[in-house]
Amino acid sequence: MDKSLTSATYIRNISYRLRRQLSDFLDPQDTWKEVIVSIRKRNGEPRYSQHHVRRFEGLVAQGRSPTVELLNDWGTSNSTVGELVDILKSNKLLAAADLLLPNTTVEEVTSPETLQISSAETHSALPTRLLEERELPPPPPPPPVSCNLQPQIPQEDTEPGHTGELELTSFLYSELKRITGDFDDRSTSNGGSRLGEGGFGTVYKGFLDNRPVAVKKLNPMDDMPMDTLQVQFYQEIQTLTVLKHENLVDMVGFSTDEQQLCLVYAFMANGSVLDRLACLEGSPPLSWQQRCLIAEGAARGLEYLHCNHHIHRDVKSANILLDENLVAKISDFGLTRASANQTSTTMMTERVVGTCAYMAPEALRGEITPKSDVFSFGVVLLEILSGLPPSDENREPQFLMDVRYDIDDEDEALTLEDFMDKKMRGWHLSHATNIYSLACNCLHDRKNRRPVMKQVLSEIRGVVKSVSLESDV
Known part of the structure; x- marks a missing residue:
């Protein structure tokens, strides 16, 4: 039991750990179905139909918990722990009820009169959409042992960060x-x-x-x-x-x-990578070494997400922010999805989301895979090299990702040296070639030919070390 829980706590504020404990009681023998049929709208009608029940049943085949997903969905309204406990006790699911509010009688949680009033007064003005109309946000994963690293003990090839x-x-x-x-x-x-x-x-x-x-x-x-x-x-x-x-x-x-x-x-004092590359509001151009360190930091953030089985789905330079020390921070996680079964498998969605200038071919088909993040990061690397925006209607080609075809085409006059940002100082063609080749690998049309983020990070680190060594000479 979470000591901070009361009958007035919103269901959406129940911790993931406690949701998983509830699922241990309700998932076996499909006991969660007794709960779902008891959930009512303000007008007394059932909130979920048999169609919804079948959709929740389908989650089992994906290795996901129907109980956790039900709480995620129901929690988008202003329903409370007290209402959930009332339903659990009315269905004789006393162990599950006691997990939330031990030693609490039904009358102490909410009387029927209180429930009716509170339901009318606190019902969200932001209604819960039916399950078939939208994607459910997946539950966060338990922390994997291999990725739960201790920030206070920096080691070679480890990332500071933790889950919890x-x-x-x-x-x-x-x-x-x-x-x-x-x-x-x-x-x-x-x-x-x-x-x-x-x-x-x-x-x-x-x-x-x-x-x-x-x-x-x-x-x-x-x-x-x-x-x-x-x-x-x-x-x-x-x-x-x-x-x-x-x-x-x-x-x-x-x-x-x-x-x-x-x-x-x-607060991120240096704004986004997109704005800094454009020298917005008179900010000075980023040096080659700064850009390499920014690329490394962003790759570390994405590798950490993937390591913890999350897919960002909207990787772009506008979503990479810079603090006062120009440390890169990945932002905007509203589209993020956790991989099914906590693996790096491909999922499908009917709702295609993201930013067109960064989207991988499979993302346009509704596939959700970590390799789509890798593709988008390839565009970011091209931005870092060139200082150009990802899309420009007055440019041919319009999308920056397509410029690589001109650079790689011997019949075209454009070279990598021509492509490099003229405002940038301190770069060497050999290092730039390494980053450009990495970007092209990330942008491969076939996702299985792209590197994983761990490989991307490793290659960028190699360039960063070379740049650092040369700057120390």
Whole structure:
């Protein structure tokens, strides 16, 4: 039992560890079905139909827990632990109920009258979509032994990072308004708070106890209704609660009150790689050594994600942020998926997501695989080499990923040396050739011909070591 749990705790705030313990009670003999048929909407109608039940049954063949997935889905509403315990006890599932709230009688949790009132008052204004209408965010994986490395003991070929539940702060929306100057839409350079556009929302700068933070206010769009946005909101929280690494952005907390979804992160003083390569707001060009270190850091972050069986699905230079020391941090995890069975297998989805200029051929077909992240990272490497944006309507070819065909074509005049960023100093053609060859390998049309992120990281490290040795001479 989590001592912080009360009958008023939202189901979505039940830890993954406790969800797995509940699944030990409810998965055998399909006991979870007794729970799902008891879950009701505000009007008293069943929340889930037999069609939904069959969909949950299908998860078993994928090695996934129907109980965990049910709690993930039900948790997108404002349903509480008290409501869940009432259902468990009404179905004589006392051991499971006691796991959540030991020694609590049904009357102590919620009376029928209280349940009716609380259900009407706290029902989310962000409704839960039916299961067949959207993807369920998968549960985070248990920490694999081989990847659960200790940050305080740096070793050769190991990555600092760990998995495990982290405590995040739940902010009042009014507090976030206060620290961002009421979400002042003027840019920070003009005295406002607006830092720019992030994934599915606008990012503002604020201060918590004199510490700068970035507040992302999520906004529904024509192609992103509020309920879908809510799923991605909780997916990002879920991912960054479970996974922690030097090269992943640090989440401070979140806010869900007043029907507003906000995420709070540590402030990244140097913005995104996309903006720094463009020398936005007069920032100086990145040197070759800085770019190599940024590439290495981003590769480390992605390798850590893949090592922990997560696929980012939207790798791009705009989602690689830089702190005050130009340390690369992967951000925007709203589209992230955990691999089925905690393996690096391919999954399928009917909803194709991502950014077109970075998308692998299989991603356009709805395949979800770590090799798609590798492909997208190949585009990022080309950006680092050239300083060019990933897409430009006035450029031929429009997509940067296609420029490699001109470089590799002996009948074309474009060479790698011509392709390199003219603003960059300190680069050597031999090192640049290594990174370019790696990028081309990452961009192979056939995913099985691409390297895995561990190989990508190893090759970049080799270049970084060579560059460091030469700079010391």
